[in-house]
Amino acid sequence: MSADVLLEVYALRRYFPIRGGLLQRQVATVQAVDDISFAVRRGETLGIVGESGCGKSTTARLLIHLLEADAGTITLEGRAIGDASGLTAREFRRQVQMVFQDSYSSLNPRCTIEDTIAYGPTVHGLSWSAARTRARSLLGKVGLDPELFATRYPHELSGGQRQRVNIARALALEPRVIVLDEPVSALDKSVEAQVLNLLVDLKNELGLTYVFISHDLNVVQYISDRVLVMYLGKIVEVGPVDSIYGNPRHPYTRALLGAMPSMDPDNRGKQATLTGDPPNPINPPPGCRFHTRCAHAEMCCSTREPKLAANTGTGNPTGDHLAACHMLIPGSGHSAAPAAAA
Amino acid sequence: MSVATIPKECTAANEGAKPLVRVNNLTVRFITRDRTIDAVNGVSFTVDAGEVLCILGESGSGKSVTLRAMMRLLPPHLTKISGEITVDDEDILSLGAPALSDLRGGEVAMIFQEPMTSFDPVFTIGNQIIETVKRHDGLSESDARKRALELLEMVQIPSPARRLDNYPHEMSGGMRQRAMIALALSCRPRLLLADEPTTALDATVQIQILQLLHRLQRELGMAVLFVTHDVGVAVEISDRIAVMYAGRFVETGPVRAVIREPQHPYTQGLLASTVNGAMRGKRLEAIPGSPVNLAALPPGCAFAPRCRHAEPACAVPPPETWIEPTRMVRCIRATPK
Ligand SMILES: Nc1ncnc2c1ncn2[C@@H]1O[C@H](COP(=O)(O)OP(=O)(O)O)[C@@H](O)[C@H]1O
Ligand code: SF4
Ligand code: SF4
Ligand SMILES: [Mg+2]
Numbered sequence: 001m002s003a004d005v006l007l008e009v010y011a012l013r014r015y016f017p018i019r020g021g022l023l024q025r026q027v028a029t030v031q032a033v034d035d036i037s038f039a040v041r042r043g044e045t046l047g048i049v050g051e052s053g054c055g056k057s058t059t060a061r062l063l064i065h066l067l068e069a070d071a072g073t074i075t076l077e078g079r080a081i082g083d084a085s086g087l088t089a090r091e092f093r094r095q096v097q098m099v100f101q102d103s104y105s106s107l108n109p110r111c112t113i114e115d116t117i118a119y120g121p122t123v124h125g126l127s128w129s130a131a132r133t134r135a136r137s138l139l140g141k142v143g144l145d146p147e148l149f150a151t152r153y154p155h156e157l158s159g160g161q162r163q164r165v166n167i168a169r170a171l172a173l174e175p176r177v178i179v180l181d182e183p184v185s186a187l188d189k190s191v192e193a194q195v196l197n198l199l200v201d202l203k204n205e206l207g208l209t210y211v212f213i214s215h216d217l218n219v220v221q222y223i224s225d226r227v228l229v230m231y232l233g234k235i236v237e238v239g240p241v242d243s244i245y246g247n248p249r250h251p252y253t254r255a256l257l258g259a260m261p262s263m264d265p266d267n268r269g270k271q272a273t274l275t276g277d278p279p280n281p282i283n284p285p286p287g288c289r290f291h292t293r294c295a296h297a298e299m300c301c302s303t304r305e306p307k308l309a310a311n312t313g314t315g316n317p318t319g320d321h322l323a324a325c326h327m328l329i330p331g332s333g334h335s336a337a338p339a340a341a342a
Numbered sequence: 343m344s345v346a347t348i349p350k351e352c353t354a355a356n357e358g359a360k361p362l363v364r365v366n367n368l369t370v371r372f373i374t375r376d377r378t379i380d381a382v383n384g385v386s387f388t389v390d391a392g393e394v395l396c397i398l399g400e401s402g403s404g405k406s407v408t409l410r411a412m413m414r415l416l417p418p419h420l421t422k423i424s425g426e427i428t429v430d431d432e433d434i435l436s437l438g439a440p441a442l443s444d445l446r447g448g449e450v451a452m453i454f455q456e457p458m459t460s461f462d463p464v465f466t467i468g469n470q471i472i473e474t475v476k477r478h479d480g481l482s483e484s485d486a487r488k489r490a491l492e493l494l495e496m497v498q499i500p501s502p503a504r505r506l507d508n509y510p511h512e513m514s515g516g517m518r519q520r521a522m523i524a525l526a527l528s529c530r531p532r533l534l535l536a537d538e539p540t541t542a543l544d545a546t547v548q549i550q551i552l553q554l555l556h557r558l559q560r561e562l563g564m565a566v567l568f569v570t571h572d573v574g575v576a577v578e579i580s581d582r583i584a585v586m587y588a589g590r591f592v593e594t595g596p597v598r599a600v601i602r603e604p605q606h607p608y609t610q611g612l613l614a615s616t617v618n619g620a621m622r623g624k625r626l627e628a629i630p631g632s633p634v635n636l637a638a639l640p641p642g643c644a645f646a647p648r649c650r651h652a653e654p655a656c657a658v659p660p661p662e663t664w665i666e667p668t669r670m671v672r673c674i675r676a677t678p679k
Pocket of ligand 3: 606646650672674675
């Protein structure tokens with residue numbers, strides 16, 4: 001583990017049973033997250049992109065231990081819950097907090113804003129009066145005047161204001177990492193920009209580390225230092241944001257970026273599109289999970305799973321940019337692969 | 343302000359041709375016991391045959407209500423509509439029930455964000471298209487089936503003959519969206535109303551559906567009134583854009599002009615807060631404050647509470663100013679070029 005890694009995920013897996021029929025027997029399995037490994041570095045924003053059902057939210061819930069993994073480990077500065085380091089679940093959860101997309105259902109409708117934010121710290125031993133003082137100061141930090149908002153209820157707030165409350169609540173435990181799952185997706189653009197500015201300010205001021213999950217490729221490019229691309233429960237590509245957007249190596253990443261509306265009226269309608277919908281994570285295709293939609297698929301693609309490997313092309317001087325495609329793996333058997341080293 | 347004051351050629355991209363759609367001073371209010379929502383507050387526009395006009399605005403700006411009014415899909419007992427809507431010289435607001443049902447799905451069709459709005463879950467896709475063309479076009483069962491098959495081919499559904507016998511729930515999201523487009527186009531509408539039809543789709547599917555719609559629109563010479571909150575989608579599909587805020591069009595014009603030289607402070611703010619990669623590392627010029635509450639509209643310019651150029655003169659509603667023959671801006675700062 002290199003020194004700048006704060007949170008590390010190794011061989012993480014989570015399947016969900018699908019039950020059906022009269023007896024609610026298990027009839028199938030969704031491979032929501034299947035053997036993924038990645039690191040979150042201290043002080044960075046790691047963006048996670050991918051289409052619905054690719055496992056982004058499951059990854060987020062696993063990261064904060066809201067869901068238990070079937071296999072794999074999650075370590076915070078090299079310590080895992082329950083190992084010899086003595087890291088408790090409670091301490092882990094204090095340090096790794098989460099903000100959800102749905103600002104409303106994640107707030108208790110019968111609690112005032114102030115008490116919503118103060119609750120976490122009281123659970124961790126702060127007195128109610130100290131916790132309320134902290135809540136009011138956090139309200140100010142997220143741009144809500146405590147005089148106006150502290151005693152209000154969630155339904156009295158707009159979506160953008162509620163998302164600010166959720167951010168304040170996540171900050172109340174003085175975490176080091178915040179996992180943000182589609183934090184601005186339900187907001188109008190004008191409000192989204194306000195919340196993105198706020199997130200950037202807070203990160204700089206408090207030295208936070210973010211895992212920022214979104215389906216919006218523009219937002220992820222704006223906010224992330226590194227980007228991780230998921231497809232059907234797997235990581236297909238990860239690397240520095242400029243390298244991913246400027247020199248995507250995995251055919252799926254290329255297709256995803258190529259599907260972005262152009263924003264230039266003279267350049268529209270030129271996107272080369274994939275055909276069909278993302279396949280079902282219930283029965284993912286064998287080998288490379290993208291092979292059913294990939295224009296470059298060959299024999300090896302449907303039989304063997306490509307592992308994440310360094311992008312051997314240009315523009316990857318640090319070896320930081322990895323993609324899981326047989327075309328990049330020497331000796332994979334793909335006709336476009338570099339020759340195997342002797 | 344009404345379109346009567348605007349020379350006809352000013353509102354039409356295609357000069358000289360008679361517009362297919364004319365909307366004049368449309369107002370829609372929802373009246374409930376405890377409050378009145380001013381959803382649409384004097385909207386006027388035209389759409390030419392074969393033209394795509396996109397209504398761009400944030401949630402609650404009145405886009406969907408405007409669209410639904412075009413087909414009289416609003417609950418009559420709660421809704422007060424005034425103004426004029428004509429499609430091909432037919433006065434929509436005075437149509438009786440039989441004429442209205444001929445119009446819907448015939449000359450004017452609609453597609454939605456959620457395809458299940460269009461489909462009945464208990465009938466197959468094929469069945470629903472066949473029934474529609476039999477009813478509107480009086481085709482025989484076998485001709486209707488042939489048409490249904492052609493329609494599924496036209497929207498590029500693979501194995502169309504087999505898909506005719508699918509129930510809506512047996513299709514993936516993208517396929518259902520295609521099937522909904524096939525149903526909407528089944529009677530060759532002259533006007534297609536599209537309410538955020540790609541918003542719920544994944545990126546790689548959204549672009550397929552946008553390109554499909556764009557191609558079909560051109561091939562069929564159909565006019566489209568397309569509603570979206572997404573600037574990228576609007577740029578992708580439209581000939582002209584109308585930016586909506588608080589139930590009014592605040593700016594209209596050809597897509598290039600509106601995107602490259604936005605004139606209304608709200609349009610400028612919306613574009614500045616629509617993030618793209620080039621903005622990395624820069625602070626976003628967000629519009630301050632919250633979107634307007636339609637149950638408590640400010641008098642005058644509804645954008646004033648969030649506008650950095652607001653001044654006392656903004657306390658009366660700004661008129662439509664035509665700064666160019668094809669460009670309208672509803673702001674006191676706008677001056678004709
Ligand atoms: N049937 C209805 N009854 C009462 N209010 C409604 C109804 N339909 C829409 N509204 C209200 O009208 C306003 C505009 O809605 P809408 O046109 O759906 O906005 P948009 O499509 O721009 O998001 C909103 O405040 C909405 O809640
Ligand atoms: S491994 Fe094969 S199928 Fe998968 S992305 Fe690469 S070329 Fe395409
Ligand atoms: S009329 Fe006034 S408040 Fe409204 S947009 Fe123009 S300058 Fe701003
Ligand atoms: Mg809407």
